[in-house]
Amino acid sequence: MPNPLVFFKAALLPLLLVLMLAVQVFAQNPVDYDTWAKQATSAESVVEAESATDTELETLRAGIAKWREQFLAASNVSTPRIDTLQGQIDALGPKPEEGTEEPAELADRRSALNEQMEELRAPLRRAEEAYNRANAIISEIDTIIRERQAAALLELGPSPINPALWxxxxxxxxxxxxxxxxxxxxxxxxxxxxxxxxxxLPLVLFLLALGLLLMLRGRVWIGGAVKRLRKLTRKGTGVWSFLVSLGQIIVPMVGIIALTLAIFATxxxxxxxxxxxxxxxxxxxxxxxxxxxxxxxxxxxxxxxxxxxxxxxxxxxxxxxxxxxxxxxxxxxxxxxxxxxxxxxxxxxxxxxxxxxxxxxxxxxxxxxxxxxxxxxxxxxxxxxxxxxxxxxxxxxxxxxxxxxxxxxxxxxxxxxxxxxxxxxxxxxxxxxxxxxxxxxxxxxxxxxxxxxxxxxxxxxxxxxxxxxxxxxxxxxxxxxxxxxxxxxxxxLWARFREGFTFGDTRIAPTDFLTFAIVFVIGYAATRLLQGGLRGSVLPKTKLDIGGQNAIVSGVGYLGIFLAALIAVTATGLDLSSLAIVAGALSVGIGFGLQNIVSNFVSGIILLIERPISEGDWIEVGGTHGTVRSISVRSTRIETFDRYDVIIPNADFVSGRVSNYTRGNALGRIIVPVGVAYGTDTRKVEEVLLRIARFHPLVMLTPAPYVLFKGFGADSMDFEIRAILSDVNEIMGVKTEMNHQIVEAFAKEGFEIPFAQRDVWLRNPETLMQGKGAPQSEAEHVRDDDNKDQSDPVHNPIPSEPNQASSDGDGDGDT
Structure with missing residues (x-):
């Protein structure tokens, strides 16, 4: 008796061919739901019978999956007419509460618009229903195939260690x-x-010789080439070695193909x-x-x-x-x-x-x-x-x-x-x-x-x-x-990924986020390229200073990133209007929680627009001196003269006091103090100091430097060199060089640079020596040390009289 499964399989194959042909026709025409209903019913009967082979089920599944793709595309269509009708319905206002009558004109208009909306939404709902049916069929097919795979994997067969089978x-x-x-x-x-x-025979011999040569020597040749390449160059060695090493596959593979062709040729x-x-x-x-x-x-x-x-x-x-x-x-x-x-x-x-x-x-x-x-x-x-x-x-x-x-x-x-x-x-x-x-x-x-x-x-x-x-x-x-x-x-998995999830009346697919990421990355890259072009080619040819150039580049960066995000959101087609209420509620909490960050951000924008400081400026803020290295959205990085970085919030620059020593130009004043001994010719000192100041290459002659006779100090007569430097950043080096020249010039002229001296003298020293007799022997001295009384002026000294120690205070060393 013939096996009924054989007849069933024979009948199933033509059905599958019809399914595949229908799918091809369907891909080029609108959705034919009548054809889909017939094929879905046939597929459900095949799945219910569970008698089709895995290959047949896979073929059937592929056809249903193509239908499902079309249903998904049809269910995601949002025509402008639907959006227009929804806007018209919203314009009529909310529907009256129960027990409240609406004017007849508004009620009729609302009813007509709702009927039109239902007519437009009917195809979408039908596509969703067909999509769910196709999805259910595919799920059943996958379940059957997985159960069969699990059963085959755990199937117990004959043991191969049984000698009877060998x-x-x-x-x-x-x-x-x-x-x-x-x-x-x-x-x-x-x-x-x-x-x-x-x-x-000639072709066979040629192919055999070529194949054997490439098989036996190909890998050796490529290995030697890689070693020589590594010895010749160090730049890009890994890349070139990798590419050349692929020849260890290609060259012997060509030899094997040659041998195969030679054998076939016989x-x-x-x-x-x-x-x-x-x-x-x-x-x-x-x-x-x-x-x-x-x-x-x-x-x-x-x-x-x-x-x-x-x-x-x-x-x-x-x-x-x-x-x-x-x-x-x-x-x-x-x-x-x-x-x-x-x-x-x-x-x-x-x-x-x-x-x-x-x-x-x-x-x-x-x-x-x-x-x-x-x-x-x-x-x-x-x-x-x-x-x-x-x-x-x-x-x-x-x-x-x-x-x-x-x-x-x-x-x-x-x-x-x-x-x-x-x-x-x-x-x-x-x-x-x-x-x-x-x-x-x-x-x-x-x-x-x-x-x-x-x-x-x-x-x-x-x-x-x-x-x-x-x-x-x-x-x-x-x-x-x-x-x-x-x-x-x-x-x-890819279909599920494309399907996404429903958020309100909008279906959001992960592909939307992928589209957002791709568009944003493209916009971000274009912004960085534009910034690079401005920084490297356009702005250096203008008369703007470095600070202005950096401000323009930073502003273009912020604007470009904002536009990239805006275009990316538009490209995904997401309707974010429903998030407006949530965003408004969150903005209050965000405003309190992130007020410092927002303050610093706004301050950063102000710094870029007003440019009170620029990169490279020498500034002082909060007692910290340093050079501005970068101005970002939230903070500014300053490199101190000790070569460490200080990160300062931008709000400190707007609300606090900032000293900019190089704003607009690098001019700055230097003050070099020096003292000379009393009795020195002050006119001559002024002439020497003025000559030192004038002949320094960084000292400006307009305004001209001058020497200030500051006054009479406790130990010296005090002078100051006051001059304007063309580059105040070199103030430490200039001050050091001037001090060297002052020492050399004073030594040549015989000028004395005094230093503070104090001579201490004792009044009535005999009073301090009372109670001190002639020198004692060592034994007596030890004994006296053991029997000190409070009258000993050394161990219990008598308070000295006022002004017992004094100085003449003139600094000349006289007593």
Whole structure:
């Protein structure tokens, strides 16, 4: 009796073709809800039966997903007519409360407008209903497929360690090899095939020679080229080495393709041989790519390796990675041969077990190596925190790999072949993906350093970090596919992402935020380019001073950022009017909580407009002297003369007292005091000091410097040099130089620079010596010390008379 499922599948395939054709027609025409209703009903019956294969369900799901996209687009349409009607309804005012009659004219108008609104909104609501139905069908299909995947993953099959299964598996494998050989022998026995092979012999020999040469020597040539390149130049070495190293994949790959073409040209292969040989380039690409990845991640050069490991560990890791690449290919060979020869489940399990066990052993060894990442560096520098997060993640992945490397082979040996295979090979592919990510991130850092001309110490700049972040995000879908996610799962996530969420009467999708970010970034970049052009090309050609130029550049920056944000909001099409009430309520709280920030911001705008201070000015504010280095929105940075920065809020400049010593120009006065001894010719002193002032190159002659005879001090006659400097910033150097010249000139003229002297004399010294007899012997002196009485003038001195010590005060040293 025929199986009814066969007839059902045969009837389902034409239905699916009709669905796909309808989708193509639908994509170019308005929504046909009648056609959709029929196809939705058919899809629901297929889903309810749960008898379709996974491939058929995936095809059905793809068709429904296209319908859903159209419904989503139709439900998001907001026609200007709807907005106009809503404005007209709002203009009529709120609807009267119950029990209150509205004028007949207003009531009729309101009713007519509401009817028109319902007519316009009907297509939108119908699209939303169809969207929900399509979404439900897709959800049911996904549930069925996931349940089947889970059941297949946990399916218990024959145990491959059962010796009774080994003979059949070996016999099947030998039979496949024998059939392959038989196909070659049959072709060789054919005179026609041999004639064709002889005719292609020159081409075959050429391709064989070329292929063997590139395979055997290609990697060696490229490796040598990389070493020579690193010796020739240091600039951009990482970038050029990376690009050249790709030849370690390309050159041998060309050789393998040449060999494959040579074998095909002989015409000696049969159907099985051609099937396997067509897959050889892909397998070779896998092995070469994994080997290259191992060389890049665990480099032989100490300054290139992406992971901090000692040289022995890196060599061991490269070997393990190479073996894993070969095992990946071996596993795929078994899969393809088993599918072509239709091996039994037991035979497949037996053939795969050795590969899974070997992969588990090598994966365990690699996990042990990854647990040693950064250990030597931490031992040598226990306080280092460089790349600590990345190192911890690598170690954690190493531990996870060790666990899976043990559980996977055990599960396969028990009979859970799918579960064991799903633990081992996805883990290997995950390591390969992480290796690619590390290599590409390092390439981004090297490329950034090459373009900007910065050293390795700047590798953690914003742009390379953002590039690494983007690469990480791009790797997440690949990681999901490795661990069993379907392409439909990713497209479903994207559909959910586009769908967004409803906020009031507005549907806000994350793509709106993405659009806002893109538009704002473009506007921000354009603003920075405009600022750079003004600062570097336009403003220097004007007569504006540095402060005015900086003010214009800063103002353009603020205006550009504001316009970029405004245009970005407009580009998303968001209606923010509903947020006006919330914003008004929050503005009061924000005003109190951020009043200091707002005050500083407004003060910063005032500073940029009035420009009482500019970058490079020498100012004093709050007792702090320094040079203005930058004026930002909230604060101003001042570099003191002790070479440290002081951050001062802008409000202090507007509300406080500020002294600007170089505002408008760098002129400033210098005062150099000096004293001479009494009896010196004051006219001569004035002449000498005036000559010193006039002949200094920084002293202005208009107004002319002069010497002030300040007065008669306690120890000297005091003079001051007073002059105007052309650059007051050099006041310390000028004062030092003038002091040197004063000392030299006074020494030449014989002028004395006095210093304070005090002579102390004692009145009635005999009074202080009362009670002091002749010198005593040592014993008597000690005895007296032990028996001091209060009458001892030394230990209990008599208060001295007033003016017992005095000075003549003339500073000339006379008593």
């Amino acid at each position: 003979p059949a598996a070996i016999e099947s494998l030998l039979a496949s090899v024998n059939e392959l050989i038989v196909e070659v022998e049959e072709n060789w026995a054919s005179d026609e095939k041999r004639s064709q092979a002889k005719a292609q 015409g000696m292969l049969g159907e099985r041989g051609a099937l396997l040989l067509s897959a050889v380039p892909g397998w070779a690409m896998t092995i070469l790519g994994v080997w290259w990845l191992g060389d890049q991640t665990f480099s032989r050069m100490d300054d290139v390796g992406s992971l901090p490991l000692d040289r022995y560990r890196r060599t061991e890791a490269r070997i393990d990675v190479g073996i894993l690449g070969v095992l990946l290919v071996a596993q795929d060979v078994i899969v393809k041969v088993a599918a072509a020869e239709e091996y039994s489940i037991a035979t497949i399990a037996v053939l795969k077990l050795p590969i899974i066990v070997l992969a588990g052993i090598v994966l365990f060894r690699l996990g042990l190596i990854l647990r040693q990442v950064g250990v030597a560096q931490e031992r040598d520098n226990p306080d280092t925190t460089e790349a600590a997060f990345r190192i911890r993640m690598v170690r954690l992945l190493g531990q996870v790999a060790m666990v899976l490397a043990v559980i996977g082979p055990v599960m396969s040996a028990i009979g859970y072949a799918n579960a064991g295979e799903a633990m081992i090979f996805p883990t290997v592919q995950t390591f390969a993906l992480l290796g690619v990510l590390l290599v590409l991130q390092r390439f981004v850092f090297d490329l950034y350093a090459l373009i900007t001309g910065r050293g390795d110490e700047d590798g953690d700049g914003l742009l390379p970090v953002l590039g690494a972040f983007v690469l990480t995000l791009a790797s997440l879908p690949v990681l999901a596919l490795i661990w069993g996610a379907r392409v439909a799962d990713l497209t479903e």
